[in-house]
Amino acid sequence: MANHPTTQAIHSPVKEDVSVNYITSPKGLMSWLTTIDHKRIGIMYLWAVLGAFLLGGIFALLLRIELLTPKETIMTAETYNKVFTLHGVIMVFLFIIPSIPAALGNFVLPLMLGAKDVAFPRLNLFSYYIYVVGALFGITAMVTGGVDTGWTFYTPYSTTTNGQVSMMVMAAFILGFSSIFTGINFIATVHKLRAPGMGWFQMPLFVWGMYSTAVIQVLATPVLGITLVLLMLERSFGIGIFDPAIGGDPVLFQHFFWFYSHPAVYIMIVPGMAIISEIIPTFSKKTIFGYKAIAFSSVSIALVGFLVWGHHMFVSGQSNLASVIFSFLTFLVAIPSGVKVFNWLATMYRGSITLEAPMLYAISFLLLFGIGGLTGIFLGALSVDIHLTDTYFVVAHFHYVMMGGTVIAFLGGLHYWWPKMFGRMYNERLAQIGCGLVFVGFNMTFFTQFVLGSRGMPRRYYNYLDQFQALHAFSTVGSWVLGAGLFLTAGYLLASLRKPYDAPRNPWGSRTFEWETQSPPITHNFDFDPVLIHGPYDYRPEKKG
């Protein structure tokens, strides 16, 4: 295990008694269900989103098995439509969007700021229960008939098809409020609860990422909310806004939907980038390169992200001029993303790099997000997009960003903060093997789909031509490797919880506040009043004496 000279000896006696901590006191189920401690709420979110990840992942494995052969393999076409819809809805609304902000962010953000809690602890608990209610609506919709519209709920199909569209849309509407309240909480926390001495440019970059994400959550989610309400009313009352049969405009639904859902892509990826900005300097033992550039690139991604929604609609009948402008603005997003990637690489350059599991995930992120981002540029180019629209190329692209980017960063962050959250170290060797399996399995599954897409395999199809079978089978085998890696990861992480507390305060030799309190922390976070004296990435050798 890495043991670095910068580890703060003064706060890390060899053996300390950590039996009193936020997990153990107070005791009892009720004390958890009514807690307003951001750490406990973060942990409750963590188990919830991991449950959603498991469910969405099982649906994904079933889809891949179905696609092993052309024609029917294990399910009918109707079931297939429902399964890919549920996979999308669960992964987007129940897993990825809350994964990093609501689970890891809730736990880490106040600690990083040296605060005792988020600004509105009761609102925080309320947002968790809204999430639970939303999830229950979603599950009810699933077991009482399912939905076959795809996660985008495009009209007019969604206003005419049978099934539990209204219930599922209601679930997404409710989950949106959970997301809004978390965002409001984080913005107020960052503004008002930084430790003495911590100015805006002494905040860890994770906080900048959470802040940018929160801005998007607050500004974009209400528009999705009202859009989904309009969709429900269109289905039940025929209000005449989206359904062309009664004089509505189905393209308007797409505009409304993507006005939220494209920024939502950045709600998903910016927190991933935020985690990478923590892991890379820690495991390179080097000051982050271009702190302000990374901080402002998060904010600029958040702002430009609001102006690119039309690139989902190049073939939906919007004007050519609009398409050209949206295409140009889409290219602009690549600039702040590129700024980040090159700053991370420059941070690693001549650093003292060690390859523990979080760093392996961070390096995987750089490779996979690089591919995901670059293929986004292909798709943002009008002439190319017209050929690739609704093919597996698009599927591969957004999985490289959502899974190769966000989920890989989430796993990196989970491994990075696991000792802090639960006070235990996991088996490092198994973690490295798990990361390797995930990386290889992911690329087998999805790189294949770039090839399939460029050869014309359309997305969301149940059947396909025989010529695609070899590639589909390879992709399916890849999904098994990926699944094996994730189950292995779940196994050793859960196994670590059976051990006694063995994590030191600062196992990675990091420099941010959360590592200065005990692992796991006490309920009020710090047994001292945190005051900022050094920067979050100050890895210069400490002066002796």
Next chain:
Amino acid sequence: MSDTAAVVHEEHSHEHHDSSLQHHFATYEQQMDAGKIGMWLFLATEILLFGGLFVGFALMQSKYPEAFVQAHHHLDKNLGFLNTVVLLVSSFTMVMAVHCAKTEQRKKVLVYLLITLACAAIFLCVKYFEYEHKIHEGLLPGKFYTHVGDTVPHQFVFFSFYFMMTGLHGLHIVGGMAAITWIFFRAKKGDFNHQYYTPIDLVGLYWHLVDLIWIYLFPLLYLIS
């Protein structure tokens, strides 16, 4: 010594904190500022929520301009104007309630809050009579629209938006009345003083936004030309 970021203290003392200052805030000012940031952000989400309806209304109006002009003649401008005045008065009394809370004039706080509540109730009564008239005439949203004798089609789209927008706004009025009732009882208990009046201030901000949205809804729906 090392450059650690720590000033070690004994166990945190809570006896300095009285109950209206939450444990994670150091000062009343910090708590008030955080609350205000939170409320302004919430108001921003409200504007965006209504914003979706405003944009939808504008697009549908440009699609069916004649239908919208015809349909709006069924609305009673005088009642709409009356409600606008009622809400403006309620905004004024709300401001006065906040001011009196800050200056610790407890009796006046209660009086102003009661007038605000009364205005909200008048608004809802007027709205009730307006709705009743529409329901009677069959001027209803979507497929429930049964009004006969129209010369221009697609008037049901106007009434879809009329009921969605005024209905959502009405729900906000009801929510505001609940919040005002809550701070009325807290004010009666004597919870507020010059240092701590955050809740009444925040409810005030919310109430002004609800009024402001009506100020936009009134010309949009009642005064189409």
